[in-house]
Amino acid sequence: MPQVTLTVNGKTHTVEVEGRTLLVELLREKLRLTGTHVGCDTSQCGACVVHIDGNSVKSCTTLAVMADGASVTTIEGLAAADGTLHPMQEAFREYHALQCGFCTPGMVMSAVDLVAKNPQGLSEQEIREGLEGNLCRCTGYHNIVKAIAAAQDVMHGKRTSIAAAAE
């Protein structure tokens, strides 16, 4: 069986996988990082989004072997080591941008990449379009859009905290 060596949330792992093993299966089943979810089988829902070398990727449509040598960040690796939430996580909490929490890890990872790739800032409509690859059945998205708008201000240094952005 092929061997994959990859760094996940700063820690290096070498794992034996089948050729057909998906990255999400490696994360969930081999590394027991169950924060990354699987919500569909057609690459529509985005619950499985992680970052590979800084880019958001659907880990349900990525073979584990494709991540050989890569650096992967999952939702478990987003907060600071002391547990301080990333501004995007904080914004989701502040704006009630999650209900059942199942789409949330993928939604947050997509949102972080969307904001990071758009330092010029995003309009509400651009945020909505940027969430094309992520489904949420609970919230109706409105609070997610508000949370991302608030988080981008903090991530781009325009506000000091989510609380400040909320005011």
Place this chain on the structure above:
Amino acid sequence: MNVVTPFEGIGASVRRKEDVRFLSGRGQYTDDINRPGQAHAWILRSQHAHARIQGIDTAAAAAMPGVVAIYTSADLAAIGGLPCGWQIHNKDGSPMAEPKHPVLAEGKVRHVGDPIAVVIAETRAQARDAAEAIIVDFEVLPAVSQTTAALAADAPRVHDDVAGNLCYDWHIGDKGAVDAAFAAAAHRVVFETTNQRLVPNAMEPRCAVGDYDTTTGEHTLFTTSQNPHVIRLLMGAFVLQIPEAKLRVVAPDVGGGFGSKIYHYAEEAIVTWAAAKLGRAVKWTADRTEAFMSDAHGRDHVTRAELALDKEGTFLGLRVLTHANMGAYLSTFAPCVPTYLYATLLAGVYSTPAIYAEVKAVFTHTVPVDAYRGAGRPEATYLLERLVDVAAKQCGFDRVKLRRRNFIATDAFPYQTPVALQYDSGDYFSTLDQALKTADWAGFEARRAEARMRGKLRGIGISTYLEACGIAPSAVVGSLGARAGLYEVGVIRVHPTGSVTVLTGAHSHGQGHETTFAQLVADKLGVPIANVDIVHGDTAKVPFGMGTYGSRSLAVGGSAMDKAMDKIIAKAKRIAAHLMEASVEDVEFERGTFRVAGTDKTKTLTDVSLAAYVPHNYPIDEIEPGLEETAFYDPKNFTYPGGCHIAEVEIEMETGRVSMVNFTAVDDVGRVINPMIVEGQVQGGVAQGIGQALLEACVYDQDGQLMSGSMMDYTMPRADDLAPVSVATHTTLCTHNPLGVKGCGEVGAIGSPPAVINAVVDALRDYGVEHIEMPATAPKIWSIIHGKSV
């Protein structure tokens, strides 16, 4: 010390306690649970809608790598079928047809997705590989998938012993009074519509893990359920014959339900049974494709309605005939959806004096249909609110004035409808007025004209709705055919140092109970929510519960908690009286402090709880130690949330695409505990309602093949399909539960679809359109605008 600052009680938009867990990937959903030595199950499902199984050859599959066992119905001969929890009676008093719903297909498959065999292997991939190697010899039979076609004389039978595929033929109301009303009417309006089949699509696919302790004989099932105690009851008593004491059902974090995770499903029984048979844990997790063909679907009604009005527009009578599609088998609560959750709602917010409804439920070769967010009430609301708009247009009435004219008067409560329900409270005039103002209804024509300048067709639509929540008085639903009670259970455990654990039979799968329920405790007992732990979803921890659906958690489960807190306070007052050497009648309690009335003598709840658990100075002969109370709360009536939704849309003429531009919801959900969560529930419900109105449809072809069987084929609403929703509340209190609450989980999905379709029809008013069926997709609208079919 228990000090509540800032205010965390009733009415505070407290941020959710559960969020940090979910935001850091530390939620624990069923598929995140792995048991030592666990094997994996894959279910082989039918690709045919209707076929006779001539034989199943598992030999090649059994020899494949990692295969532990393969089971078919022959192996399950000793276990029962999946039970139905509600029995409807026909017009003649005879019971509905209730054919067996086998766990694995027996002799025939009756819908695409019907489970045939289960393969258990060391890995999921091995189980799946082996399932593909099972050879089933099918004799494919003709199938029927469409609701009305099922009753045709020559329609293929779904069950050999159910003539005409008729599950039941039921009615409610006074036919004679309605006939008389129509005879006297100045206007008679006919409206026919289909409320299309939907797929709930909670983001978390269903999952079940069975485990078995060979030393104690105890079974454990971890499952994606909205009501673990109900699953324990149904599966234990009817399917596997396992006594409650030997069967633990755990529903951990659950990723959305919307009704689809209420029901007892075959896979739960399969993994529980197989784990005991094999002496090792067995896990099954659905693919989304599997979910499409095995999760209970929603809606699927075909209806003809007639409204009689006098010449001023007063409603005189309503006559309804609905055909409801049950699918191939009866899911757990399916029969009550088109009857007691639908036809009883046909008065809506109107004082229509005479109503008669007939409902014919039919079997077809499709996935079973059951309650989906709103369950019957969206179908009733859609029918009424479209019918009122059609009547207004046909008879020349203003659609707002026509509604207002027929509203139940605000001083008419309690109001007895002609279809069984008695509404306790409501104020439809205020929610209407507030919504009209917020949406700037009066200024709409200017916006329409402005949009026309941009080449867009703009329309506005209204829906004034009512629903029934908080199901329900057990004796009443029992008399209507429910095979269960519908109370709820709450345990309040005050620990020695004054922190509180709440055990509740309600289940949270997105609703934020860990926060809202803690707020109830903060408000009444004065304990900060950080010191309140809400435990739910485990039959080994919570005494009993009927679970979460029908917006019942707060109205019924919250009321049980409130009742248990009353008992805590009553006992604690006696202890406090002893500690303060006062008479119990003189002890007052408010938010954490006991006081001897008129004095400065006080004790905190913590003083009392410590005394209760360390009873040194304690009236031990009169009061038992400890501070824990249990309450079962059985509601006296349903609750009746209502309100007004206004949708504003723009249609792009070149493509027919509908854009939501404004949506206003003013809802009366009774007392609001956490406004932030209520707003979130309404927004989410409205999104599902807009999804039904504009995007979603579960489509079967004539042969019963599922055409919309994946998220590539079934249109889920995305962020850019929706617009901001303005949410406000106008409160009248529920008069019969201690919290005055009504429920907010379903109002969004109930009120919104007709508002959206009314807006689309309004936008198309220059094209002679009287009605457009849901979903109002771009091709349908393009065809209307351009006078061509696509």
